[in-house]
Amino acid sequence: MSDSSDSEDSAYLPNRSKSQPTSSTGADADAAPQPPPLCGCAYLQALHERIHAGSYVTTGGDYLEAIFTHRDAFFAYPPAHRGCAVGFSDLARDLEMRELSWGRTWRADWEGDSEAAAAFRHEAWVIANAFA
Numbered sequence: 377m378s379d380s381s382d383s384e385d386s387a388y389l390p391n392r393s394k395s396q397p398t399s400s401t402g403a404d405a406d407a408a409p410q411p412p413p414l415c416g417c418a419y420l421q422a423l424h425e426r427i428h429a430g431s432y433v434t435t436g437g438d439y440l441e442a443i444f445t446h447r448d449a450f451f452a453y454p455p456a457h458r459g460c461a462v463g464f465s466d467l468a469r470d471l472e473m474r475e476l477s478w479g480r481t482w483r484a485d486w487e488g489d490s491e492a493a494a495a496f497r498h499e500a501w502v503i504a505n506a507f508a
Contacts, residue, residue, distance in 0.1 A: 416463020417456060419446055424463070427470045434471065434488035443499050450503065458507065464500035468493040 414421045423442055426432040450457045471493040474486070 414463070415466055416460045417446075417449065419449060420460055420463035420467065423467055424470065427467065427474060430474070430483075432471075433485040434492040435485050437488070439488070439492035439495055443495060446499070450506075454506065457503065461500045461504035461507075464496045464503065468496035468500070471496070 414424055416424075419442075423432065432438070446457075446460070450460065471489045474489070
């Protein structure tokens with residue numbers, strides 16, 4: 377193995393440059409913590425935004441179409457989708473937590489959230505194993 381930048385694991389870690397400060401100042405301590413960076417391709421990031429906006433419906437099986445659309449893109453160019461296993465896991469977590477954590481009331485069009493979360497977790501496993 378040549379150096380640590382060639383390892384596969386580096387594709388899943390956030391890019392931390394050496395120029396970032398390691399200590400916080402008083403102004404930084406008062407600022408709200410930044411959300412973690414979005415993982416996955418642009419398609420998964422768009423799904424993430426729809427889930428957070430509350431406009432992603434799971435009762436009609438749209439999540440299956442999202443998985444198959446992503447598979448088409450994944451098989452067309454796998455290197456562009458190295459972070460998508462984490463992205464799908466994040467989507468599953470978002471679906472599981474959207475009623476509990478975000479203070480929104482449950483809606484009938486979210487009835488399929490648990491099935492969609494299970495399908496997204498399975499897809500994350502499939503993608504992760506494709507790179508193993």
